[in-house]
Amino acid sequence: MTRARTFDPSTTLSQVVDLFASKGYSETSMEDIVQTTGVSRYGLYGTFGNKRELFEQALERYAEGMGKQSFLRLLEPGASLDHIRKIFDDRVADICCSEANRGCLFIHTAMELAPQDEELRGVLQRFMKRISKAFAIGLDSAKGRGEIHKDVDVDKAGELLTSSMFGLVVLGRTGFPRETLEGIVDSTLNSLKSAPVD
Amino acid sequence: MTRARTFDPSTTLSQVVDLFASKGYSETSMEDIVQTTGVSRYGLYGTFGNKRELFEQALERYAEGMGKQSFLRLLEPGASLDHIRKIFDDRVADICCSEANRGCLFIHTAMELAPQDEELRGVLQRFMKRISKAFAIGLDSAKGRGEIHKDVDVDKAGELLTSSMFGLVVLGRTGFPRETLEGIVDSTLNSLKSAPVD
DNA sequence: ACAAAATCAGAACGTACGTTCTGATTGTTA
DNA sequence: TAACAATCAGAACGTACGTTCTGATTTTGT
Incomplete structure (x- = not known):
């Protein structure tokens, strides 16, 4: 019927996620996005709406990716403390040694936008509660395996x-070495x- | 000899700290600063330099304030776990229940500027290491008082x-209730x- | 009281941004 | 193949920002 899009919205959104995750909302310009994705303004606005709406979709995608990549396995039976440890290790690796200086879209959102944007x-x-809940479920499973103490309140520990x-x-982000983060x-x-006290 | 400044640079800097701490660097405009402080652009630029330099001084002041207000007492003999707890309580109170939506200048700096600004x-x-060290010293004192376990590595625990x-x-910042933060x-x-394991 | 110098309020300037618009291009359908 | 419709690249627009400039104002020393 007519000319088709020359880009794949899904992969474009992935690239946008990377941009926002490393530089945050304000520091990422639409021009940056056009250059990085190779998609025209027309395509971006037509497909995703304006910058704010694009960011919201990127945030959704980011959370989805974190879920599938990291937290989903905590919900499966047999989840262990090592699964939780792997989530942290991946996170540390993601932050410290990336050329892209990849940050965290959640923190950027919390610091830049959350106070003034009720919807975001x-x-x-919701995303953070979901993460805490996933941790709690994983911890509960780990408790069943005897990997953490039986008196740990998994909900609180998840938070x-x-x-x-x-x-x-x-x-x-402030440049502390990987070993420091791993120690923490x-x-x-x-x-x-x-055993927890009090 | 000549006309004197009509503002006190020190109190002005305090107001600027509040602005940057709540909205970060990019979201705080020089116009915001002019309006909030009541100081003219001439006065701001003449006294503090440009926006970036003003931010640096605000960061320095912010750290200084945190030190004097919170961390200094950890360095005194007799520091206890309660002193550490009070630091966290103050922080929680600062974040949750403030009308000003006060954030944290350190986090804003880490997320917005640190990756691209080597000096900042x-x-x-330096500031974060100082904080960790203060915690460690306080923890060491608390250990001497028998308030934390003797096998705790205070340096790691400080970090x-x-x-x-x-x-x-x-x-x-994302709006979690005070009770949640207090539980953490x-x-x-x-x-x-x-007793630490491993 | 007068002159000098630094102050102030705000206009002015250049840049960068988000968004919209435009003419040319492309691919699909009839 | 011819025509339509949605695409693209980029110009254009209005706004907001950081910074500089300007004329009026104010204060201090003589």
């Missing part, structure tokens, strides 16, 4: 792990093996 | 606390009371 704040809260993950990213991960996860 | 990244690293603090701010603080600090 709600989206972000703690979520918070820890963000703290790590902040440290990684070790301490955090090992603390789950002891 | 260095400054930020963990620093990282945790940032994670908390990110969660606070409790878990984090209580984990120092048990």
Whole structure:
């Protein structure tokens, strides 16, 4: 009937995710996106809407990717502490040694946009609660395997792990060496093996 | 000899700190600063230099304020776990219940500027190391008082606390309730009371 | 009181951005 | 093959920003 798109919206969105994840919302211009993706403004606006809407879709995709890539296996039976550890290791590797200086779209959203954008704040809260819940489920499974202490409150510990993950990213962004971050991960996860006090 | 400044650079800088701490670098315009401080552009540029240099001084002041207000007492003899807990409580109160939506200048710097600004990244690293060290010294004192387990590596634990603090701010920014953050603080600090594993 | 010098408020300038518009191009259908 | 319709590249537009400039104002020392 007519000329077809010359780009694949899905792969374009992936590239946009990378841009936003490394530079945040304000520091990423539409010109950046046009240059990086090779997609025309016409294509971008026609397919994704304006910058704000594009960001929202990128955030959704980012969360989806984190879920499929990292957190989904925590929901499966047999999830272990090593699965949780792997999530942190991947995160550390992602931050420290990437040429792309990849950051974290969640933190960028929380710091840049969440306070003034109620909708995005709600989206972000949902994602973070989902992450905490996934951690909690994984921890519960790990508890069943005797890998963490039986008295650990997995819901609270899940929130703690979520918070820890963000703290790590902040440290990684300021250039702390990988060993430092790995040490923090070790301490955090090992603390789950002891009996909680109070 | 000549007309004097009509503003106090020190209090002006404090106001600028608040602005940058809540909205970050890019989202804070010089016009915002002029309006909030009531200081003319002439005065701002003449006293502090350009926006980037003003930000650097604000960051320095911010760190100084955090030190004097929170971390200095950790260096004094007799520092206890409660002193550390108070730092976290203050932080939580600062984030959750402020009308000003006060954020964290360190995180904003880490996410917005650090990757591309080597100098600021260095400054930020120094501040964060100082915080970790202060935590470590406080923890060492707390250990002497029998408040945390004797086998805790205070240096590593100091880095963990620093990282945790940032994670908390990110969660606070996305609107999580105060109780959630307080629960994380409790878990984090209580984990120092048990014997570390491995 | 007067002159000098630094202040202030705001206009002015150049740049960069998000968004829209336009003419040319392309691919598909009839 | 001819024509239509949606595409593309990039120009164009309005806005907002950081920074500089300007004329009026104010304060201090003589």
